[in-house]
Structures are given as structure tokens and as C-alpha cells.
Amino acid sequence: xxxxxxxxxxxxxxxxxxxxxxxxxxxxxxxxxxxxxxxxxxxxxxxxxxxxxxxxxxxxxxxxxxxxxxxxxxxxxxxxxxxxxxxxxxxxxxxxxxxxxxxxxxxxxxxxxxxxxxxxxxxxxxxxxxxxxxxxxxxxxxxxxxxxxxxxxxxxxxxxxxxxxxxxxxxxxxxxxxxxxxxxxxxxxxxxxxxxxxxxxxxxxxxxxxxxxxxxxxxxxxxxxxxxxxxxxxxxxxxxxxxxxxxxxxxxxxxxxxxxx
Amino acid sequence: xxxxxxxxxxxxxxxxxxxxxxxxxxxxxxxxxxxxxxxxxxxxxxxxxxxxxxxxxxxxxxxxxxxxxxxxxxxxxxxxxxxxxxxxxxxxxxxxxxxxxxxxxxxxxxxxxxxxxxxxxxxxxxxxxxxxxxxxxxxxxxxxxxxxxxxxxxxxxxxxxxxxxxxxxxxxxxxxxxxxxxxxxxxxxxxxxxxxxxxxxxxxxxxxxxxxxxxxxxxxxxxxxxxxxxxxxxx
Amino acid sequence: xxxxxxxxxxxxxxxxxxxxxxxxxxxxxxxxxxxxxxxxxxxxxxxxxxxxxxxxxxxxxxxxxxxxxxxxxxxxxxxxxxxxxxxxxxxxxxxxxxxxxxxxxxxxxxxxxxxxxxxxxxxxxxxxxxxxxxxxxxxxxxxxxxxxxxxxxxxxxxxxxxxxxxxxxxxxxxxxxxxxxxxxxxxxxxxxxxxxxxxxxxxxxxxxxxxxxxxxxxxxxxxxxxxxxxxxxxxxxxxxxxxxxxxxxxxxxxxxxxxxxxxxxxxxxxxxxxxxxxxx
Numbered sequence: 001x002x003x004x005x006x007x008x009x010x011x012x013x014x015x016x017x018x019x020x021x022x023x024x025x026x027x028x029x030x031x032x033x034x035x036x037x038x039x040x041x042x043x044x045x046x047x048x049x050x051x052x053x054x055x056x057x058x059x060x061x062x063x064x065x066x067x068x069x070x071x072x073x074x075x076x077x078x079x080x081x082x083x084x085x086x087x088x089x090x091x092x093x094x095x096x097x098x099x100x101x102x103x104x105x106x107x108x109x110x111x112x113x114x115x116x117x118x119x120x121x122x123x124x125x126x127x128x129x130x131x132x133x134x135x136x137x138x139x140x141x142x143x144x145x146x147x148x149x150x151x152x153x154x155x156x157x158x159x160x161x162x163x164x165x166x167x168x169x170x171x172x173x174x175x176x177x178x179x180x181x182x183x184x185x186x187x188x189x190x191x192x193x194x195x196x197x198x199x200x201x202x203x204x205x206x207x208x209x210x211x212x213x214x215x216x217x218x219x220x221x222x223x224x225x226x227x228x229x230x231x232x233x234x235x236x237x238x239x240x241x242x243x244x245x246x247x248x249x250x251x252x253x254x255x256x257x258x259x260x261x
Numbered sequence: 262x263x264x265x266x267x268x269x270x271x272x273x274x275x276x277x278x279x280x281x282x283x284x285x286x287x288x289x290x291x292x293x294x295x296x297x298x299x300x301x302x303x304x305x306x307x308x309x310x311x312x313x314x315x316x317x318x319x320x321x322x323x324x325x326x327x328x329x330x331x332x333x334x335x336x337x338x339x340x341x342x343x344x345x346x347x348x349x350x351x352x353x354x355x356x357x358x359x360x361x362x363x364x365x366x367x368x369x370x371x372x373x374x375x376x377x378x379x380x381x382x383x384x385x386x387x388x389x390x391x392x393x394x395x396x397x398x399x400x401x402x403x404x405x406x407x408x409x410x411x412x413x414x415x416x417x418x419x420x421x422x423x424x425x426x427x428x429x430x431x432x433x434x435x436x437x438x439x440x441x442x443x444x445x446x447x448x449x450x451x452x453x454x455x456x457x458x459x460x461x462x463x464x465x466x467x468x469x470x471x472x473x474x475x476x477x478x479x480x481x482x483x484x485x486x487x488x489x490x491x492x493x494x495x496x
Numbered sequence: 497x498x499x500x501x502x503x504x505x506x507x508x509x510x511x512x513x514x515x516x517x518x519x520x521x522x523x524x525x526x527x528x529x530x531x532x533x534x535x536x537x538x539x540x541x542x543x544x545x546x547x548x549x550x551x552x553x554x555x556x557x558x559x560x561x562x563x564x565x566x567x568x569x570x571x572x573x574x575x576x577x578x579x580x581x582x583x584x585x586x587x588x589x590x591x592x593x594x595x596x597x598x599x600x601x602x603x604x605x606x607x608x609x610x611x612x613x614x615x616x617x618x619x620x621x622x623x624x625x626x627x628x629x630x631x632x633x634x635x636x637x638x639x640x641x642x643x644x645x646x647x648x649x650x651x652x653x654x655x656x657x658x659x660x661x662x663x664x665x666x667x668x669x670x671x672x673x674x675x676x677x678x679x680x681x682x683x684x685x686x687x688x689x690x691x692x693x694x695x696x697x698x699x700x701x702x703x704x705x706x707x708x709x710x711x712x713x714x715x716x717x718x719x720x721x722x723x724x725x726x727x728x729x730x731x732x733x734x735x736x737x738x739x740x741x742x743x744x745x746x747x748x749x750x751x752x753x754x755x756x757x758x759x760x761x762x763x764x765x766x767x768x769x770x771x772x773x774x775x776x
Binding site: 083084087088091106108109110112113116117118120121122125126127128130131148149 | 647658725
Binding site for chain 2: 034198249253256
């Protein structure tokens with residue numbers, strides 16, 4: 001998708017497949033992501049979108065295909081990178097926000113500790129400095145700084161999600177992957193989370209892959225959309241193209257199924 | 262003068278797979294050339310393809326057949342085949358689009374909604390806010406509403422926010438879909454003035470105006486979309 | 497009447513060889529926990545089976561064995577272990593630190609500086625420093641392999657945020673040879689600096705967990721801390737009530753119901769010698 005003379009994409013997924021025996025998780029997925037772009041992957045449950053995201057994140061081993069990432073160590077295929085380097089890259093240059101905060105946060109460590117963990121893992125050894133950075137991030141994601149030493153188990157779902165985002169963005173990753181960030185959240189809480197994300201994307205020129213079944217969220221945050229069904233990409237295009245001019249039967253079904261209040 | 266927009270042999274069908282596969286042909290071999298500072302009005306009954314045309318110029322609808330060439334920073338770019346990053350750039354700097362209805366985002370203030378295109382152009386926030394206030398004032402949005410989200414605004418107020426957002430930043434091409442629809446006479450006049458100012462500044466304005474008075478006032482060429490080949494008639 | 501004869505130092509030679517191989521591996525990779533085939537010993541887990549297996553594998557007839565427990569040569573455990581090796585190996589035992597070739601210890605390092613050629617054997621309950629945050633062994637293996645030690649610092653961070661200082665007082669984690677973080681066993685943090693660039697060989701045995709790790713002579717052992725919250729040893733307001741030392745680790749002893757207390761050296765042998773020096 002990038003033409004000659006154009007910048008390297010930040011991410012190039014090529015023919016990525018994940019099989020569980022004969023069951024298809026995702027099949028022959030290819031796409032590119034540029035710097036500052038937000039891609040939404042939409043589909044219903046069972047579409048394979050979460051599987052795809054986990055493969056891209058290196059949390060799940062792909063069966064076939066490649067995930068080229070423009071890292072600080074070069075344009076590497078994450079599926080074929082040595083595990084030590086892979087973990088280092090994932091830890092500092094990518095972020096992953098899980099659907100269920102319990103999987104993405106350390107619930108027995110304070111909010112500040114959760115945010116500081118990546119900094120400490122990357123060698124920061126000044127307590128005051130760590131605290132300062134954690135405080136700034138709590139403010140950015142609209143969590144009351146007074147709750148810095150509280151455990152995430154005392155936070156609401158929306159706060160936990162925002163904490164996850166802060167904990168992932170603290171090392172200034174090149175890309176952040178989000179798996180159903182709004183699922184399970186009340187609508188007003190969702191609105192706040194979306195607002196925080198929107199500002200971060202705009203302010204940090206953040207690249208993001210967002211997996212969601214919520215088309216409103218997809219429209220609000222994504223530049224482009226990929227529609228998945230049964231492990232395959234059914235249609236792709238600019239967000240307004242997909243949502244206003246759906247071409248494929250499945251996309252039309254998906255778009256027309258939302259109730260508009 | 263060089264044209265700023267070329268539409269060449271544009272056809273557009275809509276297929277409704279879940280309604281027995283009905284196929285509706287909205288545009289057929291439509292071709293037209295547009296120039297800077299020129300006003301073009303699209304007329305015709307609903308379903309004749311007016312909105313579709315605007316959306317296709319913006320690449321909001323796909324362009325399956327034909328070319329839509331836009332002069333973007335001294336180069337002609339085909340919206341039908343442009344890479345997404347280029348389309349984003351064109352939307353940010355070259356083509357502005359005011360839809361019929363404001364897409365309201367909760368928690369975002371009216372002012373922030375209006376100045377978002379300016380911020381996207383990396384304008385200094387204070388300057389952007391100044392400009393935003395200026396245009397909100399012109400469109401008679403009371404100051405006490407500026408910091409509120411437009412979710413609770415009336416239809417007319419929402420549309421004026423939409424318009425303010427569309428006119429906040431200058432564009433070489435401006436697409437307007439029924440801009441005066443829910444406005445009272447005073448605000449309608451303001452919008453007309455804004456359109457004239459844009460034209461004076463060299464903007465190519467392409468708009469859908471239902472009101473015959475609007476059509477007369479803008480004095481541009483009129484394209485009657487009810488003729489599927491998009492036959493052009495003079496104002 | 498049946499009489500039991502044991503192999504020298506209780507364990508069979510094959511077991512000793514297996515343990516020695518593990519020890520060599522541990523020395524080759526300082527701070528790395530080497531799994532070993534722990535044998536059944538005549539005392540339950542939690543009583544020093546790891547340390548005893550190390551000692552049994554290393555003892556030779558010419559060795560002189562010292563055993564201490566919380567710094568004392570004369571506690572029940574120390575005495576029992578010495579008896580055990582006197583019976584099964586007939587080695588000479590001593591309370592005199594400089595004279596010992598092998599010192600088995602629970603929870604303290606002797607105050608008297610160790611020399612080249614001496615071996616310290618530590619009894620370790622929990623060899624894994626990451627256990628508190630990650631109970632899964634496959635995960636901790638990866639964390640050590642990939643040097644993912646962020647969580648260790650997170651623990652210290654949490655201490656400071658909750659208590660204003662690092663509160664870990666014993667089994668204080670340390671970085672060995674710039675690579676692996678280890679639990680130095682429940683010795684007080686006061687003793688950690690003794691491991692750094694020590695001329696002696698330090699071996700750590702966990703019997704229940706079946707792991708051995710080592711700090712070879714003259715190895716860097718740096719206790720974890722923050723730049724603005726550096727590692728600090730314990731201090732006391734008083735000196736030893738018996739020998740007057742102000743540089744040794746002191747135990748606090750409550751002397752009456754009114755809460756009066758004394759501080760005395762935990763290392764009884766050191767205290768005796770120091771007292772003699774001071775002429776007390």
C-alpha cells in the first residue's frame with residue numbers, strides 16, 4: 001500500500017494465519033499501518049479479530065505469515081525475531097491494552113507502581129522521577145492523582161482501562177494495540193475513555209490498532225477499518241467508506257444492524 | 262485558469278444485498294470540471310445523487326468507476342486511487358465538507374469541535390480558539406454554550422456548529438450539503454455571506470441548496486442532477 | 497541388635513557427584529538457580545535439608561565444620577547438624593570461624609571476615625526472589641532468562657510509597673555479577689555487603705524447592721535500591737552489652753516485663769572473641 005519513495009510503514013502484516021488444528025483463528029491477513037494512523041478491526045465475536053491482535057502483539061504464536069514492525073532495531077519480522085530482542089521490543093516499543101483489566105494490570109500493585117513498572121524494567125532507578133512521570137500520566141488519563149497509591153482493584157472498570165493505557169504509553173511506544181477497550185463499560189464511562197484516547201491519538205500522533213465490535217467507537221477513533229468474518233478480512237477501506245458505503249453483504253448486515261437512538 | 266477538480270466518467274451503483282439485492286444506479290458517466298472561485302449548485306429531487314456526488318469527491322463513498330482528480334498542493338491526485346495517508350492530507354488541507362448533520366461527540370465542547378480542523382493543521386491553540394470564537398459569534402451561538410458539548414443543542418444550533426467548523430479554516434474546495442436547511446433568516450444570511458467570502462477568496466464551492474432564493478443569491482452554475490448524465494444548465 | 501553403617505557424610509557417592517555437578521554449574525553461572533535431584537534426608541523440609549545436602553556432598557575427612565543458626569553455634573539445630581556430621585563423617589567441628597573450612601549457616605553470615613578457601617553453605621527456604629509477584633515457575637524462568645526484573649524494583653517502589661523507605665529487612669534481593677537477581681536467604685540485609693567481592697565461596701541450597709545457586713569468590717553482589725533511596729544497613733542505638741561492639745549485628749533481648757532490653761551480638765563466637773580483646 002505504500003508507494004515508491006514513500007515512508008516505510010510502521011507495521012506490515014503479511015499473510016498472517018493462526019490455526020488451532022483445523023480450526024481457523026485468522027487466515028491470510030495482510031495490511032499496513034502508517035505512523036499516526038488508527039486502524040479499527042471490526043467484526044462479531046468469533047470473527048478472529050482478537051486472535052489477529054494477539055498474533056500481531058506477539059502474545060500468540062502465528063502459524064504462518066509475518067508481522068514486520070519498524071522498530072528501533074530496524075524493520076523486523078516479529079514472528080521470526082529472537083525471543084530476547086522480541087520481548088525487549090514489545091516491552092518498550094509496543095503497548096497492549098487487554099479487554100479485561102485484570103489481565104493487563106498487576107492488581108496487587110498500586111496504580112503508580114503499575115505505571116512505573118515499564119520504566120523500572122527499562123532501567124529507571126530514581127524513585128522521585130518515576131513518581132513524577134506516573135503522576136503526569138495519571139493526569140493525562142484523567143485519574144485523580146490522589147489515587148496513585150491505591151490498588152487497581154479499588155478502581156472502577158473505566159479507571160482500570162485508563163490506567164492500563166497510561167501503563168502502556170509511559171515508555172512512549174510506537175504502536176498501541178487495544179482489544180475491545182470499551183466492552184463491559186457503562187456508556188458514560190465509555191465516552192470518557194474514548195475522549196482520552198482521541199486526545200492521545202491526536203496529541204501524540206499515536207499509531208493504534210483497535211479491535212472492537214462497537215462501530216460507533218470504530219468511527220470515532222479509526223481512520224480505516226477492516227471488517228472480519230470467520231477469520232478473514234471481508235472488506236476494508238476508510239472508516240466513512242465502510243460505514244456509509246458498505247459494499248460487501250456482511251458489512252452491510254453489520255452496519256445496518258446497529259440501532260440508532 | 263487551471264481547474265481545481267475534474268470528475269471523469271463517474272458512475273455509482275448501490276447494491277442492497279439484504280433487500281433482495283436491489284441495485285440502484287445513482288450516477289452514470291458523470292463528468293464535470295470545476296474551477297477556483299466558482300460556485301456550483303447541485304439541484305434535483307432526493308435520490309438523484311447530489312449528496313452522493315459530494316461524498317464521492319470527499320472519498321467518503323467509494324469511487325468504483327471513473328476518476329476524481331483534485332489539485333492538491335500543485336499536483337492532480339485521483340481520489341479513486343489515492344493512498345489513505347494522502348486522502349487524510351487532502352481532507353485536512355484541500356477539501357472541506359459540511360454534512361447535513363453534525364456528528365456530535367460527547368464531552369467535546371462546541372468550541373473544540375469548531376476548531377478541530379485548525380488544530381489538525383497545527384495552528385497554535387490560542388489562535389485557533391480566537392478564530393473559533395469569532396465564527397461562533399457570527400453564527401449567533403451564545404457564548405455560554407461554547408464550552409458545552411453540542412449533544413444537548415437544538416438541531417439548528419448543532420447545524421450552526423457544523424457550519425462554523427466547516428468555515429473556520431479556508432479550503433480550496435468546499436462541499437456544502439444543505440447548509441441553510443434548519444436556519445432562520447438571520448443565520449441563513451450569515452451563511453450566505455460566508456459562502457460569498459469563501460468564493461471571493463478563491464474557494465471552489467460545490468453545494469446543495471434546496472431553497473430557490475439561495476440558488477439565485479449564489480449565482481453560480483446549476484447542475485440539475487435529475488438528469489442522470491448530469492446535464493449542466495446556466496444560472 | 498541391628499547396627500546401621502552410613503556412607504561417609506550420609507549420602508551415597510552417586511548422589512554426591514550429582515550435587516557437585518550442580519554446584520559446579522551454579523558456580524559457572526553466578527546467581528542462577530540450578531535444579532538438582534534433592535535426596536531424602538533424615539529431617540523434614542524447612543529444617544535445612546538443602547544446606548545439609550550441600551555440606552554432605554562437599555565434606556572430606558580433612559575438613560573442619562562450623563554450623564551456626566541465627567549466629568549461634570549452640571542452638572539445637574546447629575548442635576544437631578554438627579552431631580549428624582560427626583556421626584556420619586567423623587569430621588572435626590569447631591566454633592572458631594577462621595579455623596573452619598566449611599561453615600553451614602541458617603540466617604547469618606559470621607562477623608569475622610572470611611578467607612580464601614572457606615566455603616559458606618546457606619540454608620534457603622525460598623530460592624526464588626520473584627516468588628512474591630509471580631508464583632509460576634515457567635514464568636520466573638523466563639523473567640530471569642530475559643532479565644525482566646522490573647517487578648523487583650516495583651516491590652521496592654511499593655515499600656517506599658507505603659512506608660517512606662524500603663522495608664525489606666532480610667532476604668534482601670541482590671544483583672549477582674551484574675546479571676541474575678538472587679535471594680541471599682533470610683540473612684539480615686546487614687549481611688548483604690559481606691557477599692560483595694568476598695574471598696570465600698558462597699553456596700545456597702534449597703531442599704524443598706530442590707535448587708542450588710552460588711556466589712563464587714570475588715564476585716560483585718549489589719543490593720537493589722533506588723538512586724534517591726540507597727541501600728542502608730541496620731543500625732542500633734546501643735552497642736553490644738557483652739563485648740561493646742558497635743559494628744556487629746545485634747539481637748534485641750527483652751529482660752523484664754517492663755520492657756527493658758539489651759542488645760547483644762547475634763554472632764556468639766565473634767562476641768566472645770571481641771570481649772576477650774576488649775578485656776571484658
